[in-house]
Amino acid sequence: MSQRLAKLFGDLLDQEVKRNFDRCWQAMCRDLNYLFEQKDTRVVQASANGWTLERLRVIAILNSFNRVVVGPLSAAYRTETKSGLGRETPIQYGERLEISSKTAGRVRPALDAFERLATESGLKRHWLNISRTSDLVWAIGSRDDDGEGNDGGQESNE
């Protein structure tokens, strides 16, 4: 099932991006398998909270998609300036790429939708930014609300 999810996201992607995405989620799934084989205390804790191996694999795939695709988009499209740079004053990056109000109008709803997908699935937002599998499992198992200590919802959708 998790492989079907990975294919669903992977089929969207440009070849090189897909390679990065596949490498990312596959490495996380290998780590998860190892942690389960070792009966690592962190996975024991997570399992006790209902996070089965398959569920953790699903989170690993969403985490990878977030870090490879959604994250870079968020960096530019969740950042606004008073001077209107990148919005009213479009930024032309090379021949094809533009960052402007027009492109933000297309990208921001996608970012919001992906965040909704995660929160409606009961995932904490910061879980999708954690890069080490063992840290991710620890955060999930310990019901860590905020890997930063004081998220406080400040990174909301504005």
Added chain:
Amino acid sequence: MSSPGGDDRWVAAVEARSAEFVERFGKVCSISDKALSGIFEVGCFLTIVGDYERQGLVVEARNLVEDGFRYLTTPNGNPANFSHLKLVGEGASWEIRQQVRVCSHWHDDVNFTPDIVVVDEDAEIRTEKDQDYAAGKRRFFRVNASSVVAAHECKSMTGFPELYVSFVGMFLMGHAWYGDPVSKSVARQSRGHLAPSLFVGSEASNLHRRMMTALESQFPINLLSGLYRGAWALERKAGQVNRIPFRAKIGGTAPQCGDDHVEPERDRATAIAGLDIGSGGEQPAHLGTALFRDRRPALRC
């Protein structure tokens, strides 16, 4: 991969939500790797701009092309044909430029291109032709390290120790003010230029954070992770990052090649021989450490 728990409605629900997301926003996510890196770099650029704006500096876009900001994406481009930003405030002004090559104060042959550079106002961008660059047919653009306030680097990836350490090398090569009184004034504070910063997309693990904090305590730099969350990653600790107090002409006083008082370079043939280690050719005895020692600035610790 089968679910150990058998039928799992949670997994099925996530898959259904994902299918809906893909259906609606697939096109937005279908973007090249190069474009994603570019977008991330622009995100870091906007984060820096926002940081200056929050401190009350006026940000003016210069050299707009058809009312748009034309972003220089490679050091091969002529900076004069692209847009940049002017920062005004605190009785001085500076410029933010992208992809401008920096010529190190350590040696004229040490040139590298940070993603984003803040330079003193009116920093000269030297234009030369070099026989070893595009066979002397194209111009080589670079700014002296003695004009650099802060060179920033953006990495759309997960950070790792070697990345952090290599950024220290970039810092040492590109900031002539290190060792001057300027570097003593750099501290964790809420006002001032961001000290030279490495922006990393993913969150860092606790072990890496310790290393990053240690490096920040030893050098006037910032190693910032979590930029995939947008400017919030910096805003949440805007008062806790290393900053250079605002003042005119921060760049530094170290002698720089191209300055009148610096001795002329050794000849090109000798320099090339020194680099071509694998050729089996005879390497002049004075190359390597001797050359390095002769031109090395006084040790600054």
